[in-house]
Amino acid sequence: MQIIKEIPSQDWQAQYSESDQQAALEALENGQIILFPALTFALGLHENKFLTPAIADLTAKNISYNPDTQHVRCAHCSEHDYRELRHFLERFSASATTLITHLLSHYTPALETGRTSFRPVEISGRPSSYRKDDTRLHVDAFPATPNHGKRILRVFTNINPEGQPRVWRVGEPFQTVAEQFLPAIAPQPFGKATLLQALRLTKTIRSQYDHLMLQIHDRMKANLAYQRGAEQCEIHFAPGSTWIVLTDQVSHAAMSGQHVLEQTFYLPVAAMLNPQLSPLRTLEKMTGKRLARN
Numbered sequence: 001m002q003i004i005k006e007i008p009s010q011d012w013q014a015q016y017s018e019s020d021q022q023a024a025l026e027a028l029e030n031g032q033i034i035l036f037p038a039l040t041f042a043l044g045l046h047e048n049k050f051l052t053p054a055i056a057d058l059t060a061k062n063i064s065y066n067p068d069t070q071h072v073r074c075a076h077c078s079e080h081d082y083r084e085l086r087h088f089l090e091r092f093s094a095s096a097t098t099l100i101t102h103l104l105s106h107y108t109p110a111l112e113t114g115r116t117s118f119r120p121v122e123i124s125g126r127p128s129s130y131r132k133d134d135t136r137l138h139v140d141a142f143p144a145t146p147n148h149g150k151r152i153l154r155v156f157t158n159i160n161p162e163g164q165p166r167v168w169r170v171g172e173p174f175q176t177v178a179e180q181f182l183p184a185i186a187p188q189p190f191g192k193a194t195l196l197q198a199l200r201l202t203k204t205i206r207s208q209y210d211h212l213m214l215q216i217h218d219r220m221k222a223n224l225a226y227q228r229g230a231e232q233c234e235i236h237f238a239p240g241s242t243w244i245v246l247t248d249q250v251s252h253a254a255m256s257g258q259h260v261l262e263q264t265f266y267l268p269v270a271a272m273l274n275p276q277l278s279p280l281r282t283l284e285k286m287t288g289k290r291l292a293r294n
């Protein structure tokens with residue numbers, strides 16, 4: 001299977017025919033990355049000042065914007081710049097939303113908008129614990145934010161002003177990853193999910209699905225032989241390009257690059273064209289158990 005499906009559009013507002021939309025949905029759900037090689041997110045002159053790692057809190061790797069609260073997190077700047085930064089992230093969020101609703105209109109009625117992030121810190125050489133180390137192949141799963149099987153759909157745009165690509169490694173299909181790691185994973189211990197929620201370590205109850213996905217995420221990252229030996233390829237996302245990917249399904253690692261914008265969406269499994277392709281249904285088939293209410 002080709003990893004990349006290219007779409008030549010240069011316009012965030014572009015309209016797509018039924019057959020183009022169908023092809024895009026099928027590509028994504030089958031684990032392909034949709035790449036727009038020439039879909040640039042233009043910065044206003046006053047926004048160039050944000051292209052520095054100094055804009056992020058020392059301990060943070062990302063600046064994030066929550067569209068529900070309209071709050072920007074982990075930014076290190078004056079009040080005036082904070083407002084401009086928020087506007088910058090809102091602009092990107094609106095563009096990404098237009099793109100997704102035009103290209104994947106089948107998802108629109110059920111789509112939930114998550115956080116917007118700006119990633120101004122060079123990835124390569126950044127210190128972190130192995131669990132947080134995104135230079136290791138992984139599928140996305142969040143310890144504090146269970147998603148009960150909802151799909152994680154992300155739009156990325158490389159806005160690097162110095163010609164530097166975002167370099168990813170992309171690994172094996174989800175089914176192959178799951179076959180490798182699932183057999184050794186024990187079910188979540190009884191009572192653990194309730195305890196985690198009571199201690200506010202998770203925002204909602206951690207389902208069996210979330211438990212398995214986190215375990216797969218952690219075990220992929222912990223296994224250095226797997227990191228080296230798994231079938232994989234390297235992709236260079238050039239500045240001025242945009243890509244869409246279901247990051248709970250596609251094994252990925254971000255190796256180097258600086259200055260990327262990202263918008264997250266969540267999608268209930270039932271809203272997919274083919275729900276059987278979701279990690280939730282794949283893991284349910286493999287375990288013979290219902291793993292989440294979705």
Ligand code: SIN
Nearest residue numbers: 119134166253254260
């Ligand atoms: C990730 O989702 O693992 C990181 C992707 C990126 O920042 O390029």
Ligand code: FE
Nearest residue numbers: 134139140247
């Ligand atoms: Fe990731």
